[in-house]
Amino acid sequence: xxxxxxxxxxxxxxxxxxxxxxxxxxxxxxxxxxxxxxxxxxxxxxxxxxxxxxxxxxxxxxxxxxxxxxxxxxxxxxxxxxxxxxxxxxxxxxxxxxxxxxxxxxxxxxxxxxxxxxxxxxxxxxxxxxxxxxxxxxxxxxxxxxxxxxxxxxxxxxxxxxxxxxxxxxxxxxxxxxxxxxxxxxxxxxxxxxx
Numbered sequence: 001x002x003x004x005x006x007x008x009x010x011x012x013x014x015x016x017x018x019x020x021x022x023x024x025x026x027x028x029x030x031x032x033x034x035x036x037x038x039x040x041x042x043x044x045x046x047x048x049x050x051x052x053x054x055x056x057x058x059x060x061x062x063x064x065x066x067x068x069x070x071x072x073x074x075x076x077x078x079x080x081x082x083x084x085x086x087x088x089x090x091x092x093x094x095x096x097x098x099x100x101x102x103x104x105x106x107x108x109x110x111x112x113x114x115x116x117x118x119x120x121x122x123x124x125x126x127x128x129x130x131x132x133x134x135x136x137x138x139x140x141x142x143x144x145x146x147x148x149x150x151x152x153x154x155x156x157x158x159x160x161x162x163x164x165x166x167x168x169x170x171x172x173x174x175x176x177x178x179x180x181x182x183x184x185x186x187x188x189x190x191x192x193x194x195x
Contacts, residue, residue, distance in 0.1 A: 096155035
């Protein structure tokens with residue numbers, strides 16, 4: 001990569017050239033990560049489900065999977081546990097908009113339907129729709145945060161203005177802070193952009 005930067009190849013490629021007239025750049029997705037989920041070929045193993053059961057050890061929330069989505073002859077129903085970091089993060093988001101909620105934030109977690117992969121047994125945070133994009137029209141209304149979009153945005157902007165940290169405790173041994181504010185907008189004297 002250092003050699004490419006020295007020769008200017010990367011900059012030339014971005015503009016296009018005689019040798020590379022139609023350059024394309026792509027993002028790689030770590031398929032071993034629990035953060036990402038792609039749609040292609042996985043419709044039958046991903047679903048938005050509520051984690052409305054206690055874990056077998058009664059220390060958290062889980063969903064109980066009884067649908068044999070991969071049609072395995074050796075299928076046994078199983079639990080998928082909602083990760084503690086998801087519970088923490090979503091609880092914190094809900095606390096920021098508690099004035100518009102119909103219940104207590106901690107009680108609502110078990111009613112939220114999270115995107116879940118039944119094969120990897122993971123709750124994913126980012127979804128990439130490969131293939132037909134009209135799927136996204138239906139997906140948007142199934143996302144738990146859709147109905148709270150405006151209040152969540154306003155709460156996030158207020159949090160940044162107030163200098164609140166992303167977390168009061170270290171995450172993976174690190175303290176995380178917001179890197180940038182938002183441009184000024186006249187609405188509600190919020191620092192906001194893109195809306």
